[in-house]
Amino acid sequence: MLFLFPELILCGLGLGATVAALFCRGRGAGRWALYGFFVCLAGVVTGLCLLAYAIDLGPEATGQLTPEFIARTFAVDPLSLFFSTLALAVCGLAMLFSMEFVEEVLEEHPAEFLALIAFASLGIACVARSRDLITLFFSLELVSISGYLLSGMLRREPRSLEAALKYFLIGAVSSAIMLFGMSLIYGLTGATDLRVLRDAVGEGHLHAVGQLAGVRMVSSQDPMVITGILCIVVGLGFKIAMVPFHMWCPDVYEGAPTPATAFLSVGPKAAGFVAIVRLLMLTFAPSSGPVPWAQPVLWLCALTMTLGNVVACRQTNLKRMLAYSSIAHSGYILIAVVSLGSADLALPAIVMYLIAYVLMNVGAFSVVIALSNIEGREDIHAYNGLSKRSPYLAYAWVIFAMSLAGVPPTAGFLGKLYVFMAALDDRVRLYWLAVVGVANAVISVWYYFRVARHMFFVEGVRTEPIRVGRGAGWAIGLSLAGTLVLVPLFPWLISFATSAAQVLGAW
Amino acid sequence: MDLLSQHAYLIAVLPVLAFGAVLLLGQKAPGRGAYLPIAALAIGTVWSIYLCARIHSGAALPQGRLLWGVGSTGFYISFLVDGGGAAMLTMVCSVALLIVIYSQGYMRGDAHYSRFFAYLSLFSASMLGFVLSSNLLLMFICWELVGLMSYLLIGFWFHKPEAARACKKAFMTTRLGDLGITLAVVALYHEAGTLDLRVIFEKVAAGGLDTPMAFWIAMGLFAGAVGKSAQFPLHVWLPDAMEGPTPVSALIHAATMVAAGVFLVWRTFPVFAATADYALMPYCAPFWVALIGGFTALFASTMAVVQDDIKRVLAYSTISQLGYMMLALGCSALFAGLFHLLTHAFFKACLFLGAGSVIIGTHHVQDMRKMGGLRVKMPVTFWTFVIATAALCGLGIPGVVGLSGFYSKDAVLAAAKVAEYPGEVAVVLYGFGQVGALLTAFYMTRCVMLTFMTSPRDAHVFEHASETPRCMTVPLVVLAAVALSGGWAGHALQGFVEDHPGYRIESAESWLAEHGQATAALEEAQARAEHQAHRFVELVSFGCILAGVGLGVALYRGGPERADALARKPVLALLHLVLVNKYYLDHAWAAFVRVVVRFEIALAFVDYWVVDGIVRGVGWSTLRVMRWSWAFDKWVVDKVVEAFAWAAGGLGEVLRQTQTGSVHVYMTVTAGVAVAGVLATILGSVWVFAGLFGVCVLGAAGWHAALVGRRTV
């Protein structure tokens, strides 16, 4: 149970906030958010200590320390512990940057907002843990349902509710499609345990179970297997906003309350990628023969990057622009996913990119939140002359924009570097994909720095200084520090991720 | 190895600390932010001179010392100090130091005074880091940082719309070149498995890089250098970058950042050399370097001829001089390229600071047409400017003595003369350089004439002009002294840049030796040929410079009007008479010339054809052609850069139409693509998939369109 500490913290946080919701309104909620942040902070610190302990113990011993009835569907290994801690960190950051929002904007149900964030983070952590199809699916569903509700929290705003409705309907459809695929996979193998599935599908031949089930064709090239896997790809593609399953993303990001958008842009996406790592890269990847999902995902990956970046150039609403930008970032990470031939490079690349992405996206959104708390709008002209009204916000944006665009020396640069390295590896040789990626990175500079131009070089109508709220200010500071400090820490992170990925590869 | 050499990387770290301190303390920092960067750079200057001395005495210095690294992945940060690097360090530190001192005067009273010094400090740090690194990762990081700081500094006066436009243009244009360098770095990592320069060069020397790949890597690196060093066709940003404060122009756009591209080519030259198959020119990377460099040298200098803004003249001149450096590198004359880089940094910084001094002295006048006669009002500025101009022109007495530019430019031209390219190519390259030198002399003379000599054209400006404060003139004098004497250190410099057992020269040389070009007899013959070429070049250059200066003096002695008239009415016959005989006359004379011309005095024909043919021909055609090429620049090259941005935007506009807002369309596309994807994957054809996807998207769009149509009806 020791290594389930982050999940326990998150669960307790959610329940606590639910109880707090009974007697807490307005101002008080900001205080609760702050408490929540400190709990998360303590949890992250403890989680990191546990992580060190777990690495020291090794995966087997760590597993043995966990009761069997949990270890059967929950992987208790260093990598999953790391992702749980990351979920805890995301939750903490979200508590921080939504502090002013719950205090001032959301006067009706402030604590429920915090509870939903905690439960969604719990879902992310559980996704990272799951090694059973059922558990994995329900963890993802927990993230999704909390997401639908978070985006509809402003229930007197038509746009917020519209976002919730769209998110819900499309999410439910893709969940149903994914479930259908899972049912096929279960039917062919008779198992839901991912390790059994890996042996059945991944080794290039179906298990004896499948033969017993009366399956005639036994290989990972079996059309039914491919159908099942691709249905799962659709569901996961929805979670990470892969083109063409991305269409909910800009609408939801624009309509949802800004702190919810900030959370949605990192939380469910991280969950989706962790699920992709577990399911696609580690389970449904035969060690011999072609990988059934690789070809479609390869094309969609190039499409995702390009569409995201190109359409982002035309956006004037910052939330919408960041939505397309996050679509593009999914594309970059997908490069590493399709380069799974070089697993020892691809897995750490995904881990690195996710960490960098969480930090820089939370930071960029916190800037948007800080301003929208005051101005109440997010279009690009609201940012005119920001460098005079609040140099802190403007300079922070420049750093986050650099990181998002992949300009050194930021975390985003190293993330991109590793992703492209994975694609260029000798075992993969996806040169064209790397070229597309680099060209996209160049395009992205344009729209990120367009905002910077408005901040620095365009005179604004309003000139009075902005007082950045406590929560948003701290969130920006923390992610700023992360974006920059992480760079010197990368050697350790990468060696950890590499060793963890090896453990996971053998898992 | 002593402590100071071991920790040479601190030279780059000190300005970072200064940056942080100034940023934190703001106006409360010592000297309102100026003193900390000055101290950091002064320490750096002394330190790097010490390193030079150590190298000169033959001591071994750190090579690829590890500071930070990721085990087996080849990503790490390490530094090295070799001869060329130490010389660069000295140059960057000292020029930056002088410019920071100078900025105290130039930026006086600016609202963001301390922020300016913080930026300058961080800029110097990243430039020093770039020079110090022995690893492409750190090099690339510093390279981008340098670009970013340039963006912030050009746009420092962001309330000027031109400045805001210019900094964006600079950033985007250089990013276009960085596309190449990114790909090259990635490809190099892929080919060599590391980003450590020494290991890469060892692999290259061992023939570990196949030629086509090496060619493309070299061209990628060169693309980055073309962007940063403002070579044709990416040079467009540099003249516009003059909207920034003048010390920024001096530091970034004359001495350091633009030289980073040249230094990159210099540093990675073994990769270029690996493709040096002079018989197969299209795949010979140095050939392209030489060609682009030589062409830029000529091209930019012709444009400088018609500029009226004093800083723009210098900007085009910088582009042209960077072209010379590239030309030298392309001709495998590594020392000549670096030598010219170093001397150029000093005299060009001096020129820019002089221009800045003029601008401050005349209360922000930049148009040379409104100046004239300033030598009286600003003697220190004038004399330093003249010395730097003479250095830039390469003035000197062949075989005896000369200013710094004399030595370095002649080294470049001699290298072009003896380059191993086939006959015609070598002649063309050399010709580019030589004609460029003539034009350089011409336009710089013009600049000096219009600014300092002649009689004042704008009485108001002239009367209010005054010499600038001490903190601005002292750096000018120091820089002028170096511009005057810097060339004399050439031999010593050559000694320690080339003789130092640095990996770079070694591997390039050993590569060349392996390919059989350097047997003893050949070497001797080559040395003799080089010596002769040097003599020849010196003499020709001397002639060219004299011709250029003479031409300039002849045309501009009376102010710009005559040249304007020449440009406007080129065919009129008797202009030459006026020019040759009466060039010291002013407006009245010009009017008289027009009268004379109108009556077509027959006597003039002799002089016209014999004496002034050159003046007329060269002067007119240069002016004319250069107006065209400037227009080409403005309308064609600029537009291509803009088109790149807008093409992406246009595609985005089309694609965003697919985001109709209808949840049904979204769900249909989701389900449709799922079905189509399954079918296509099972049928095993990507094209079926693409086709089905297209049908689905089109169907959904058409369906939506039909629906919208129905609803509106």
Place this chain on the structure above:
Amino acid sequence: MGFMLGDILESLGQPVGLRHCLVFAALLFAVGLYGVLTRRNAIGILMALELMLNAVNANLVAFWRYGPGPREALNGQVFAVFVITMAAAEAAVGLAIILALFRLRRTVNADEVNLLKG
């Protein structure tokens, strides 16, 4: 398609096999999908969604029943229990969103909700 017609007719007389269940589930899923894609009314879409989830459940239970070890592994049934739970949660959340939107906009038609686009 001709290859199946005789087979199907013949099989109708046989005892029910796994494939009968699967074809039934596929058809039910298809009907649900059709409803989701065509219903204008958001409540209608929700109902069609329930049909899709039911089809999945039918699949799961059938696979369990005809699978190798209905004695040992109850995975399919467990999965089905969870799917039903999720369907209930999803229905509650979906209806809550729809009703909240109805209060604001006086409509439950999903295709009239398109403030956000582009």
Place this chain on the structure above:
Amino acid sequence: MGSVVFYFFAFAALACAVIVVTSRHIVRSVAALFVCMAAMAGIYFFLSAPFIGAMQLMIYAGGITVLLIFAVMLVRRAAGGQVEHASRNPGGAIVVVIGFVGWMAPAAWMAFGPRQMPPVEPRVAGVESLADDLIRHYVPAFEIASVLLLVAMIGAVVLTLRAKQREGPPTDDE
């Protein structure tokens, strides 16, 4: 005999499903859904999964359908008895659905041979072993499901409960 039971329930479920997605009256759709769910429960009983069948009846037929009816009634009253329940232009949907069925049905038919139902003892399929499995092997999933339901409850409360202090836009649906 078994076949007849299966075909009866299957055809009933499919027919009702078609009514659910095509009917122009929303109440009729809900009623058809109710019958469809009941028929599905029959199929589960036929497949010797009585617990699933019972849950189907309780949760789907008894819970979700009732919830839907409440929602429909609310909306109908507020909208004056008329709720638009038409279908959109179904072109795209028909293409997608035909693509799905055209692949899925034959593939499933061919992939799984005429495998017969293996015998199973009633105790195994009963509630005890299922509960055993849930508690012994799927504890985490079980807990996640409980959190999921809690989240759904919170969500329903947040979105639909009226605030005491401030009134929203005037509605007459209560």
